[in-house]
Amino acid sequence: MLEDTIIAISTPIGHGGLGIVRLSGKRSLSVAKRIFKPLKSGAKILPRRPLLGNLYNYEQKEYFEEALLTHFPKPHTYTREDMVEISCHGSPVILEQLVRLGSKAGARHADPGEFTLRAYLRGRIDILQAEAVNDIIHATSYKQATISFKQLGGSLSKQMTSIRNKIIHLLSQIEAGIEFPEERLRTSSQRILKTVESAMYSVNSLVESYNLGKTLAEGITLAITGKANVGKSTLFNSLLKKNRAIVTPHPGTTRDYLREKISLKDSIFTLIDMAGLETSTHPVEKEGIKRGKKIASQADGVLLLLDASRKETSEDSVLIKKFKNKKILLLFNKIDLPLKMNTERVKKLAQPNPTLEISALKGTNLRKLKEKIYKLFVPTIEQDEEIILHLRQKLILEEILDSLIEGQNLIKEGYPEEIYVEEIRKVIPLIGQLTGEIRADDIINDIFNRFCVGK
Ligand SMILES: Nc1nc2c(ncn2[C@@H]2O[C@H](COP(=O)(O)OP(=O)(O)O)[C@@H](O)[C@H]2O)c(=O)[nH]1
Ligand SMILES: [Mg+2]
Numbered sequence: 001m002l003e004d005t006i007i008a009i010s011t012p013i014g015h016g017g018l019g020i021v022r023l024s025g026k027r028s029l030s031v032a033k034r035i036f037k038p039l040k041s042g043a044k045i046l047p048r049r050p051l052l053g054n055l056y057n058y059e060q061k062e063y064f065e066e067a068l069l070t071h072f073p074k075p076h077t078y079t080r081e082d083m084v085e086i087s088c089h090g091s092p093v094i095l096e097q098l099v100r101l102g103s104k105a106g107a108r109h110a111d112p113g114e115f116t117l118r119a120y121l122r123g124r125i126d127i128l129q130a131e132a133v134n135d136i137i138h139a140t141s142y143k144q145a146t147i148s149f150k151q152l153g154g155s156l157s158k159q160m161t162s163i164r165n166k167i168i169h170l171l172s173q174i175e176a177g178i179e180f181p182e183e184r185l186r187t188s189s190q191r192i193l194k195t196v197e198s199a200m201y202s203v204n205s206l207v208e209s210y211n212l213g214k215t216l217a218e219g220i221t222l223a224i225t226g227k228a229n230v231g232k233s234t235l236f237n238s239l240l241k242k243n244r245a246i247v248t249p250h251p252g253t254t255r256d257y258l259r260e261k262i263s264l265k266d267s268i269f270t271l272i273d274m275a276g277l278e279t280s281t282h283p284v285e286k287e288g289i290k291r292g293k294k295i296a297s298q299a300d301g302v303l304l305l306l307d308a309s310r311k312e313t314s315e316d317s318v319l320i321k322k323f324k325n326k327k328i329l330l331l332f333n334k335i336d337l338p339l340k341m342n343t344e345r346v347k348k349l350a351q352p353n354p355t356l357e358i359s360a361l362k363g364t365n366l367r368k369l370k371e372k373i374y375k376l377f378v379p380t381i382e383q384d385e386e387i388i389l390h391l392r393q394k395l396i397l398e399e400i401l402d403s404l405i406e407g408q409n410l411i412k413e414g415y416p417e418e419i420y421v422e423e424i425r426k427v428i429p430l431i432g433q434l435t436g437e438i439r440a441d442d443i444i445n446d447i448f449n450r451f452c453v454g455k
Contacts, residue, residue, distance in 0.1 A: 008022060035102060045069065050087075210389075254273060
């Protein structure tokens with residue numbers, strides 16, 4: 001497989017300004033030379049220097065497109081193999097012809113992710129970095145992309161290597177103690193415990209970061225809630241900048257819930273509009289309210305709307321109290337109308353939750369609202385904090401943590417080295433699985449099948 005020279009279109013399917021076909025493998029240049037002819041006959045193809053020319057159909061003996069060819073000699077390439085990139089117009093007809101002619105001239109059409117797979121198999125990147133490549137391509141927010149970019153650079157791999165090295169060092173100390181039981185060579189169980197616990201701490205932070213990673217990838221969910229007719233659907237629509245939810249002057253218009261994504265700066269949010277939270281006798285509305293309550297309780301944050309053009313009622317206080325344990329932003333809506341609500345009193349009641357006056361209908365303070373939403377609900381990430389974005393990674397990290405905890409328990413309970421060393425030793429192959437140092441075909445297939453062809 002690695003012996004083949006592979007070819008694929010690397011740009012998205014469809015029409016575009018530019019299209020790129022890539023080749024990787026030892027026949028890259030000789031295959032490319034059959035299809036590409038330099039503009040100046042006899043011009044030399046220099047390493048990493050784009051050369052202008054025409055694409056040649058060697059079957060029909062005709063030129064069919066203008067193109068730039070760049071040759072990247074191994075080993076300092078994406079795949080560590082010889083590579084060629086041909087860029088031309090982004091025309092599916094041209095690009096497919098190019099791949100067809102290339103395949104007939106001795107290359108093979110690449111499988112999804114095969115270029116990156118080669119980078120992995122040839123040892124340029126590990127599996128964590130390969131996953132990061134795909135994460136960048138499929139990033140749902142800028143913030144997530146920046147995390148993946150760091151991991152592509154090896155930040156997570158380095159952290160795992162450092163944990164692994166500490167454990168290996170520890171294992172050799174324990175083993176030396178077993179083999180030469182004189183006092184001098186023995187490491188105290190207190191010191192062993194300290195190293196195990198420090199590894200536990202690092203691994204545990206990684207496991208815990210998965211929730212944040214998931215939120216960053218899937219969006220921070222914000223439930224828009226409040227009584228009927230306070231303007232929830234109006235706010236939902238104005239934040240989305242489209243008329244997604246039905247708005248009427250009649251209470252109980254929204255019965256099902258609606259979910260839409262918006263992005264604010266580098267993060268994405270999933271906004272949920274739902275039925276008003278009060279008692280109803282209508283069975284459909286009742287079900288809507290029930291679901292709404294559940295969604296609001298599961299959301300990362302709540303925008304609680306009050307109608308400031310009406311006097312506050314005891315129902316309003318009940319709602320505010322109900323969400324006290326959640327991150328809420330209290331919004332006084334309809335401030336374009338004469339104010340009837342005693343907002344100062346309600347604000348006191350809502351303390352310490354932040355509040356804001358808005359008009360969802362007229363768009364008053366909408367920009368301020370977006371800023372507040374961002375400040376309040378986007379989690380802060382420390383500069384050097386690693387975020388786990390994959391369930392695969394999280395599951396292996398949990399196994400590592402389990403072994404470390406078991407080791408810790410055995411040490412604390414006073415078991416001999418021979419017993420707990422076995423538990424700690426388990427961590428090493430697990431880290432190997434995580435970084436891909438230990439190759440498992442089913443996992444590799446699973447990871448690279450999620451890639452695009454041409455990457
Ligand atoms: N004057 C005014 N009316 C609003 C505002 N927001 C919503 N409304 C009106 O209030 C009524 C109910 O709005 P809607 O969004 O359906 O409320 P929901 O039941 O909470 O979803 C509609 O007639 C809206 O036009 C606002 O900021 N100012
Ligand atoms: Mg509504």
